[in-house]
Amino acid sequence: MRRYSRITGTGSYLPPRLVTNDDLVAELAQRGIETSDQWIVERTGIKARHFAGRDVASSDLAVEASRRAIEAAGITADDIDLIIVATSTPDMVFPSTAAILQNKLGVHGCPAFDVQAVCSGFVYALTVADAMLQTGAANRALVVGSEVFSRILDFNDRTTCVLFGDGAGAVVLEASDKPGILASDLHADGRHVDILCVPGNVYGGQILGDPLLKMDGQAVFKLAVGVLEKAARATLEKANLTDADIDWLIPHQANIRIMQSTARKLKLPMEKVIVTVDQHGNTSAASIPLALDHGVRTGQIKPGQNLLLEGVGGGFTWGAVLLTM
Structure with missing residues (x-):
């Protein structure tokens, strides 16, 4: 009998500090940078985002989201036998944020590792977990997207600092004899590494390069709207389904205009798109969960219901997952 994997529980967590556009406008004004709520909303659809405190790490957000997903699945942390965390803002260079999360959950012995595909990270991580469950390498996986992007933002650059926020989302994925994840489609094109990156690294106790986020917004937008449609259609084709079979589109919450464009290409009304970008901002790998x-x-x-999850991120990476809840 073929093994499949199904999502049996979901959870999420946002740090308590809510930063509205007006809050950010006032903070930037102190730096001599002009922007406005209207400018941000018209270009991105973002009205607010959450920022974590200085002493809060990705694993701290992840553990809260994970506990909620585990509770929703009706299991205990001890039942988890695989942990994958998608993040671009890990707690440390190493060990992995997944290993740190494992310790905080009180789970010991199961494989735990991070996936780095920036904003596509959760789609990548979910695909890896699905493959491992199908082969019998694990029975219950905890798949998490967690980010603290606020600490890599350049608050002297209004084109990027207004976009991102912090948060975590998690799912419990369990082996099943009933199809859940139906198909996926992953891609990357390293020719575009420069359009969205943090071009810094640690060397001899010092930072080489620039440790803050850099983005060519127009280049990202142009690439995103094209590749998202292709990944969506490739995923649907693998599952022998069509646009009409999609009950909900859950895109990476980067920019409302990208989301609207993708929905139009898939002939989906915005009423079938889950939108949280207005209150969460872009939380990278955490945005889809x-x-x-x-x-x-x-x-x-x-x-x-059939859900189509899709994302694009630095690398340049992109992908989609089609699943039945």
Whole structure:
């Protein structure tokens, strides 16, 4: 009998500090940088985001989201036998944030590792977990996206610092004889590494290069709208389904214009798109699981519905996953 994997629980966590556009406008004004709520909303759809405190790491956000997902799945942390964390803002150079999360959950012995695909990270991590469950390498996986992007933002650059926020989302993925994850499609093109990156590294106790986020917004937008449609259609084709079979589109919450463009190309009304970018900003690898959990807990997403998850990120990476709840 073929093994499949299904999501049995979702969870999310946002740090308590809510930063509205007006809050950010006032903070930037102190630096002599002019912007406005209207400028931010018109270009991005973002109205607010959450920032973690200085002593809060990605694993701290991840553990809260994970506990909620584990509770929703009706299991205990001891039942988890695989942990994958998607993050671009790890607690340390090493060990992995997944290993740190494992310790905080009180789980010992199961494999735990990070996946680095920036904003596509959760789609990548979910695909890896699905493959491992299908082969019998694990039975219950905890897949997490967690980010503290606020600490790598350049608050002298209004084109990037207004976009990102912090948060974590998690799912429990369990082996099943009933299909859950139906298909996935992953890609990367290293020719575009420079359009979204943090070009710094640690050497001899010092930072070489620039440790803050750099982005060519126009280049990212142009690439994103094209590759997202291709990945979505490739995933649907693998599952022998069509646009009409999608109940909910859950895109990476980067920019409302990218999301609207993708929905149009897939002939989906925005009423079928889970949107959290207005209140969360771009939380990179955390944005898809945050939006997924929001949809589940608000009752929008129901058992048996088909969800298309998709994201793009630095690398340049992109991908999609089609699943049935």
